Amino acid sequence: MSLPAFAELLERLLFSPGRNAKLALLRRWFATQPDPERGLGLAALAGELSFSTARPALVRDLVATRVDPVLLAWSHDYVGDFAETVALIWPEPPERPNRPPPALSEVVEALELAPRAGVPALLEGWLDVLEPGGRLALIKLVTGGLRVGASGRLARQALAEWSGQPIEELEEVWHGLAPPYRPLFAWLEGQGPRPDPRDAPVFRSPMLAQPLEEAEAAALDPAAFRAEWKWDGIRVQAAAGPGGRRLWSRSGEDISPAFPEILEAMDFHAVLDGELLVVREGVVAPFADLQQRLNRKLVSARMLRDFPVALRLYDMLFEAGEDLRPLPFDTRRARLEAWFARTHPARMDLSPQLAFASVPQLRALREGARAAGIEGLMLKRADAPYLAGRPKGLWWKWKRAPLTVDAVLMYAQRGHGRRSSSYSDYTFGLWRADGELVPVGKAYSGYTDRELVWLDRWIRAHTTARFGPVREVEKALVLEVAFDAAQFSSRHKSGVALRFPRIARLRPDKPAAEADRLETLLALVEH
Amino acid sequence: MAAPHPESWIRVTPEGLYCEPGDFHIDPARPVARAIISHGHADHARPGHDAVLATPETLAIMAARLGEGGAGRRPMPLGYRQPLVQNGVRVTLVPAGHVLGSAQVVLEWQGSRIVVSGDYKRQPDPTCAPFEPVACDVFVTEATFALPVFRHPPAGQEVRRLLDSVALFPGRAHLVGCYALGKCQRLIALLRAAGWERPIHLHGAQAAMCALYARFGVALGELRPVPRPERRGEGVLAGEIVLAPPSAAATPWARRLAEPVTALASGWMRVRQRARARGVELPLVLSDHADWDDLLHTIAETAAPEVWVTHGREEALIHALAARGVRGRALHLIGREEEEEAPPPEAPEAEAPAAMGLA
Numbered sequence: 001m002s003l004p005a006f007a008e009l010l011e012r013l014l015f016s017p018g019r020n021a022k023l024a025l026l027r028r029w030f031a032t033q034p035d036p037e038r039g040l041g042l043a044a045l046a047g048e049l050s051f052s053t054a055r056p057a058l059v060r061d062l063v064a065t066r067v068d069p070v071l072l073a074w075s076h077d078y079v080g081d082f083a084e085t086v087a088l089i090w091p092e093p094p095e096r097p098n099r100p101p102p103a104l105s106e107v108v109e110a111l112e113l114a115p116r117a118g119v120p121a122l123l124e125g126w127l128d129v130l131e132p133g134g135r136l137a138l139i140k141l142v143t144g145g146l147r148v149g150a151s152g153r154l155a156r157q158a159l160a161e162w163s164g165q166p167i168e169e170l171e172e173v174w175h176g177l178a179p180p181y182r183p184l185f186a187w188l189e190g191q192g193p194r195p196d197p198r199d200a201p202v203f204r205s206p207m208l209a210q211p212l213e214e215a216e217a218a219a220l221d222p223a224a225f226r227a228e229w230k231w232d233g234i235r236v237q238a239a240a241g242p243g244g245r246r247l248w249s250r251s252g253e254d255i256s257p258a259f260p261e262i263l264e265a266m267d268f269h270a271v272l273d274g275e276l277l278v279v280r281e282g283v284v285a286p287f288a289d290l291q292q293r294l295n296r297k298l299v300s301a302r303m304l305r306d307f308p309v310a311l312r313l314y315d316m317l318f319e320a321g322e323d324l325r326p327l328p329f330d331t332r333r334a335r336l337e338a339w340f341a342r343t344h345p346a347r348m349d350l351s352p353q354l355a356f357a358s359v360p361q362l363r364a365l366r367e368g369a370r371a372a373g374i375e376g377l378m379l380k381r382a383d384a385p386y387l388a389g390r391p392k393g394l395w396w397k398w399k400r401a402p403l404t405v406d407a408v409l410m411y412a413q414r415g416h417g418r419r420s421s422s423y424s425d426y427t428f429g430l431w432r433a434d435g436e437l438v439p440v441g442k443a444y445s446g447y448t449d450r451e452l453v454w455l456d457r458w459i460r461a462h463t464t465a466r467f468g469p470v471r472e473v474e475k476a477l478v479l480e481v482a483f484d485a486a487q488f489s490s491r492h493k494s495g496v497a498l499r500f501p502r503i504a505r506l507r508p509d510k511p512a513a514e515a516d517r518l519e520t521l522l523a524l525v526e527h
Numbered sequence: 528m529a530a531p532h533p534e535s536w537i538r539v540t541p542e543g544l545y546c547e548p549g550d551f552h553i554d555p556a557r558p559v560a561r562a563i564i565s566h567g568h569a570d571h572a573r574p575g576h577d578a579v580l581a582t583p584e585t586l587a588i589m590a591a592r593l594g595e596g597g598a599g600r601r602p603m604p605l606g607y608r609q610p611l612v613q614n615g616v617r618v619t620l621v622p623a624g625h626v627l628g629s630a631q632v633v634l635e636w637q638g639s640r641i642v643v644s645g646d647y648k649r650q651p652d653p654t655c656a657p658f659e660p661v662a663c664d665v666f667v668t669e670a671t672f673a674l675p676v677f678r679h680p681p682a683g684q685e686v687r688r689l690l691d692s693v694a695l696f697p698g699r700a701h702l703v704g705c706y707a708l709g710k711c712q713r714l715i716a717l718l719r720a721a722g723w724e725r726p727i728h729l730h731g732a733q734a735a736m737c738a739l740y741a742r743f744g745v746a747l748g749e750l751r752p753v754p755r756p757e758r759r760g761e762g763v764l765a766g767e768i769v770l771a772p773p774s775a776a777a778t779p780w781a782r783r784l785a786e787p788v789t790a791l792a793s794g795w796m797r798v799r800q801r802a803r804a805r806g807v808e809l810p811l812v813l814s815d816h817a818d819w820d821d822l823l824h825t826i827a828e829t830a831a832p833e834v835w836v837t838h839g840r841e842e843a844l845i846h847a848l849a850a851r852g853v854r855g856r857a858l859h860l861i862g863r864e865e866e867e868e869a870p871p872p873e874a875p876e877a878e879a880p881a882a883m884g885l886a
Contacts, residue, residue, distance in 0.1 A: 014799075
C-alpha cells in the first residue's frame with residue numbers, strides 16, 4: 001500500500017469531528033494495511049516518527065525551481081498554508097515518471113539512510129509521482145508538521161477495538177515498542193506472543209473516579225473511605241527504573257520533555273500516581289499557570305523559573321519491580337508513605353489525607369474547599385485494589401458546588417457532527433461598568449436536548465449578523481452559567497477565564513440589563 | 528480592409544457585455560430589450576428581458592427557475608451550431624460543457640470573431656454536451672479557478688471517495704451539498720456510472736432541475752424525496768445518499784437524517800481552509816468550471832491573440848497569459864458570483880413535490 005492511502009486517512013481524520021468516525025477510520029486502516037505500512041502510519045499519527053533531514057526552507061527552494069514566483073505568492077496568499085500551497089501547485093512533469101507512488105515505508109527508510117545532500121532529489125522524485133493529497137502528507141511528514149487531531153490514545157483505542165484486546169493491556173506493552181510495531185500487530189492478530197516490555201517504562205492505565213451524586217453521598221459509609229483534596233492540576237503517572245524515566249498524562253501521552261525538572265527528580269525505581277501542579281513557595285498556583293507549561297516540546301529557562309512545577313503524590317503502583325496494584329488502598333498508602341520517608345525525592349510531596357468521622361463533616365470540608373488549586377474532594381475506598389478504568393463505587397470525586405453568573409448570550413456557533421445543524425456553542429458576556437457587554441466565556445454543554453432545540457430556534461430568530469458558522473444575536477437572552485472557578489487571564493478581553501463553564505439554566509424571564517456585571521465575576525477570582 | 532477589432536463593436540455597459548451593431552447584450556445583469564443567455568445559472572440568466580435568445584434547454588431552465596415569463600417576453604430558442612444573423616452580426620451557439628444547455632456565444636461581424644464562453648469546463652460530464660473550442664480573435668473567459676493551486680482531480684475519483692465513505696459508515700446518511708443546477712445532476716450521473724444503483728434522495732430544492740434534466744433525456748435513475756422520520760428523534764436514510772443545496776446541512780431540515788456525514792461537492796473544496804470554514808466532513812473536489820490547466824490549454828486551443836476575463840481571479844490569469852504572449856484584459860463585470868460559493872438563502876423546510884416520477 002502506498003502513501004496516497006495514508007494521505008486519504010489523514011485527510012478524513014482531519015475533517016471528521018466525531019470520535020466514532022475517527023475510530024472507524026483507524027480500525028479500517030489497521031485491518032486493511034499490510035506491515036510495515038500500518039505500523040508506520042500509527043507511528044506518524046502518534047507523533048513517534050520524526051525526521052530532522054528536511055526543513056521547510058528545503059520545500060520552499062524546491063518549489064521555487066518549478067513555479068512562477070508571482071503565481072506562487074498569490075497562491076500562498078489565497079491558500080494560507082505554505083505546505084498546502086506547494087502540494088497543490090506542484091506542477092507535474094510533462095512526462096509523468098513511469099513508477100508508482102512510494103509506500104510510506106519507502107519514504108521512511110530512504111529518509112533514514114539518505115545523506116542530507118540527497119534529500120532534495122528524493123523529495124522531488126516523490127512529489128512528481130504523487131497527487132496533491134499525497135504531496136501534502138509527504139511534506140507535512142518530512143517537515144514534522146503532521147497534525148491531524150488524532151491522538152496516540154485514540155489510535156490505541158482503535159487498536160483495542162479492532163483487535164478485541166482491552167485497552168489497558170495495550171497500554172502496558174505500547175511504550176516498550178518502536179515503529180513499525182510488528183510484534184504488536186502479530187500479538188493482536190493472534191500470531192505472536194504478547195510483547196514483553198521488560199524494564200522499559202510502560203504506561204499503566206490509571207484508576208479513575210466517578211462523580212458523587214447527592215443520593216450516594218448520603219449513603220456513604222464514612223469508615224470505609226479515605227478522603228483527600230481533589231487538586232486542580234493534571235493527573236500524571238511517573239515511572240522510573242533501570243529502563244528509563246517517563247512522565248505520562250492520564251491518557252498515556254509521554255509528556256516527559258515538557259517537565260525536565262520532574263524527570264531529573266525521578267531518581268528511584270517505582271511507578272507513582274499524582275497531580276502535577278505549579279507550586280511557588282509551597283503555594284499551589286491556579287490552573288492557568290500550569291497551562292503555560294503544557295504542550296511544549298522544549299522548555300525555556302524562564303518557563304522553568306516562572307512556572308515551577310511539583311508533583312503531589314497520592315498512590316503507588318509499583319515499588320521496585322513489585323506490583324502493588326492488587327493491594328488495598330490503605331496498604332498502598334502505607335507503602336507510599338514509608339517509601340517517601342526513605343527516598344525524599346525533590347519536587348514531590350504527599351497529598352495529605354483528611355480526617356473526618358461523618359458525611360456531614362465531609363460535606364463541611366468540601367464546602368470550605370474554595371482555595372486555589374482545590375476542586376473538591378477525592379474519596380477512596382480503604383480496601384480497594386488499584387483497578388484500571390472507572391470501576392463503580394471504589395473512588396469518588398466530589399466536586400465543590402459550582403459558582404454561577406447570569407450572563408448574556410452574545411454569539412452562537414454551529415456544533416459538529418450530530419450537532420452540525422444546531423447552534424450549540426455559546427459565547428456569553430457580562431456588563432462592564434461603562435455599559436459594554438464583554439465576552440467572558442464559551443459553553444457547549446449543560447443544557448438538555450429540549451433546551452438545545454429552544455436555544456437553536458431563539459438564535460435563528462434573533463440573529464443580527466453572520467460570520468461563517470457564527471451568528472451574532474440580539475443581546476437579549478440571559479443564561480445562568482455554572483463554572484468551577486474563575487481565574488485571571490491575559491488572553492481574554494475580559495481579563496478573566498472560567499474553568500468548565502456550562503449552561504445551568506435558561507433565563508428568558510430575566511431582562512438582559514439585569515444580568516451580572518463583570519465586577520461580580522472578578523470578585524470570584526481566586527488568588 | 529482589415530477586420531475591425533472586437534473592441535470597436537463589443538463593449539462593457541452597466542448592463543454587461545453589449546454588441547453594438549447587433550444591438551443585444553450577452554448575460555446582462557439588468558433587464559434589456561434583447562439578451563443572449565449563455566446558460567441558466569442565476570448570475571447569468573436574470574429575469575425581465577424582452578427578447579431572450581438561448582438554447583432550448585437554457586430557456587426551459589429559465590422558465591422553471593424564474594417563473595412565468597422568466598425566459599423573457601419573447602423566448603427565442605436556438606440550437607447548437609445553427610447560425611442566426613442579427614443586424615449583420617452572425618450569432619452561433621456552441622456547447623460550453625458547463626451545465627445542460629450551456630453555450631459559448633460566437634459572434635462574427637465583418638470578418639472579426641469573438642467567442643463569449645460564459646462558464647465552461649473541460650472535464651467530461653455525462654449530463655451535457657462537451658465544450659468545443661472555436662478559433663477566434665478575442666476569447667472571453669471566466670476565471671473562477673484561475674490560480675495554479677486549482678487543479679481538479681478526475682471526477683470519478685471523487686465519486687469513489689464518496690462511495691468508499693458510504694461503505695465505511697453504513698449507519699450514517701451521506702448528505703452531499705451541491706448546486707441545484709448542473710452539479711446535482713452530474714453527481715447523480717457519475718454515481719450511476721460508478722455503479723450506485725440505489726435510489727438517490729433529494730432535498731426539495733433539487734427536485735425541479737432533476738425533473739427538467741430527465742425531460743431532456745438525461746437518465747438519472749430512481750430519485751426520491753427525503754422522508755420524515757416516523758418517530759421523533761429518529762434518523763432516516765442511514766447508508767443512503769442525499770443531495771441538497773450546500774446550505775441545507777446547517778438548517779433544521781438536516782436533523783431528520785441519521786448522523787449525517789456532511790459532504791460538499793465544489794471546486795473550492797480543494798483548499799482545506801475553505802472546507803473547514805464550511806464545517807464539511809467529506810470535501811469532494813468536483814467542479815463545473817475549468818481549472819487552471821484547462822483555462823490555459825483552452826485559451827491556447829482557441830489561438831486567440833487576446834483574452835478578456837469576465838470574473839474570478841483575473842490578475843493571475845492575465846499574468847500567466849502575458850508570459851505566453853497573449854494580451855489579457857479584465858472586464859470587471861458586475862453581478863457575477865462565485866456561484867459554487869454563494870450561500871443561497873436559508874432553505875425553508877422545502878418538501879419535495881409528491882409526484883417525482885423521474886425513474
